[in-house]
Amino acid sequence: MSDAKQPANRVIIAMILLALPALHGLALTSVQPNRIVPGDAYRLMEIVGLGGALLLSLPFVAVLWLAWRPSEKRMRVIFVINIALLMALPWALALFCMSFVDADQPYARAGVGPGIWTLLFLLLLILIELRTRLQLSKGLQNMAAALVVGSLSLALISGWLEPLALAREYAGRREQFAAAVLYHLMLVGAAVALSLVIGFLLALLIRRLTRLQTPAFSVLSIIQTIPSLALFGLLLAPLAWLAARYPLLADLGVKGIGWAPALIALVGYSLLPMTRNTFVALEEVPPDVIESARGMGMSPWQVFSQVRLPLALPVLLEGIRITAIQAIGLAAVAALIGAGGLGTFIFQGLGQAAMDLVVLGALPILIMALIVDAGFSALAAYFRRGVVHD
Amino acid sequence: MKRQAGVMRIGVSSLWAWWVPLAWLVALLAMIQIMPDGEDIFRQIAPDNRSVIYRRDDFLTLVANHMAIVGVASLVAITAGVGAAVVVTRSWGRDFLPLVAQLASMGQTFPPVAVLALSVPMLGFGTEPTIMALVLYGLLPIVRNTLVGLQGIDADVLEAARGMGMSAIQILWQVELPLAFKVIVAGIRTSVTINIATAAIGSTIGAKTLGDPIIAGIINGNTAYILQGAILIALLALCVDSSFERFSRLL
Structure with missing residues (x-):
């Protein structure tokens, strides 16, 4: 495996430069007391505070740094970070549900906001980019997909995502x-x-x-x-x-x-x-x-x-x-x-x-x-x- | 010279060559004109309904509105789509080529209805969200075809153009885009056809289109309304598509 430095990967850099403002600026989630009443939107700072927000920016900044002087090895590290982020997303949502949705209110629900959809989309774009730049074996690709799907399924089975509005709608029918x-x-x-x-x-x-x-x-x-x-x-x-x-x-x-x-x-x-x-x-x-x-x-x-x-x-x-x-x-x-x-x-x-x-x-x-x-x-x-x- | 000859040919046999789209257009205009007076005929289709002619808006308004929505969305999609494809095929934008190419082909597996529906939570109800969804979806075939067209040009041709001392802009406008034009038009045709169909479904998210009579007919159980909307949409789509067909034969 050669570790020769290549010119900066502008695609990944552009995605991260879009992802960072989405992470901080857009509403990530919302909480509704019931189905009809419009809910309160939450941004990252309001959920985890300044320290948490900075901490959560770290993986994105790390990818930015790695993409600046990419090598085969660094691109693989970006791939691992990307998969880890995708795996962590449902659990982050579960944590949010636990701490922000009142468990005593059966109709209270958490919504997935534009911030999360945007992040998800950008992370998937980075994955597509990595797939074309890196010669990833079919087995590795399948394993990564299995990890992400497995993590999501586990989170769904755990029941911790039940307060999500989507899950509430599903539970009803x-x-x-x-x-x-x-x-x-x-x-x-x-x-x-x-x-x-x-x-x-x-x-x-x-x-x-x-x-x-x-x-x-x-x-x-x-x-x-x-x-x-x-x-x-x-x-x-x-x-x-x-x-x-x-x-x-x-x-x-x-x-x-x-x-x-x-x-x-x-x-x-x-x-x-x-x-x-x-x-x-x-x-x-x-x-x-x-x-x-x-x-x-x-x-x-x-x-x-x-x-x-x-x-x-x-x-x-x-x-x-x-x-x-x-x-x-x-x-x-x-x-x-x-x-x-x-x-x-x-x-x-x-x-x-x-x-x-x-x-x-x-x-x-x-x-x-x-x-x-x-x-x-x-x-x-x-x-x-x-x-x-x- | 060649171009000149083409123009001449259109001039002489134009009407005859365009008879298919013209026939659809005449049928469309005739239906707009006749249907409001067709109470007796539509009464037989929906004998139990009180009103058998859709009158909330007149048909001409609906056709015009439908066309306007599709037109605006298509113009934006053409500009953005051809622009994006040109950018990623330049030397300074080539980094983005694999991503854009993959996205354009993957995105087309998404059903237009799903895109339209998912745009509502993000953008809300009404005409503008419909146009936005149409633009998003309509971009894909245009980007894809423009890429195919631009990449299909023989490298020798570009080399020759460069050798003649043409600038990058001149090569783009005078060599690349004209050579790719036919493929680009095919992409635009696909895009517009899908948009006409999706705009009709846009009625369900509050855009005023030819889907209105159909949706109203479904809600009120009025087959006559449904038929009126369906006839107009079908004729409009056939008219536009056959015009494209005719046009692309001239290229």
């Missing part, structure tokens, strides 16, 4: 939350599965009937262009009419409001990325590979299932990834037309001006999107590597 997450996932899963089947068949069809290519893609891109709220609205009237006309459909739950228009719209949106990627994936397989497979005496079905499909898999997975992420967001909008899912919390929260309820709905959606993104990217990378090795 534990079952609803679980049902909403499940429902959201089911809606997204069903949409992705359906569009995978339809998109695949459509792609196969337009590969045969080349004349249909342009019109098919035009129609799909028109659907994709129509804003989600409008598409839900446009489906509402015909479905309501169908349900009124055919009671059997209504018994199945098909009506203007609910899962039916949501699922149809989600599938409609998913068809363009799915069909396009399947089409491109199948099209891009080099002809000479197909030729040689045929030359080896493979039947058309064998060529398709053993050569064309495996080679097309990475691009196909990319299509599923795009579709799934898009569907996670759109399913949230679908809550407006009564489709349920996590969007329900968002719009309920907006309606009641209960911001923590909004966050309770939006945060899991973000996390879901990130997990799906990371999962499919890893999967596609894995298959791509497999192809190269063969």
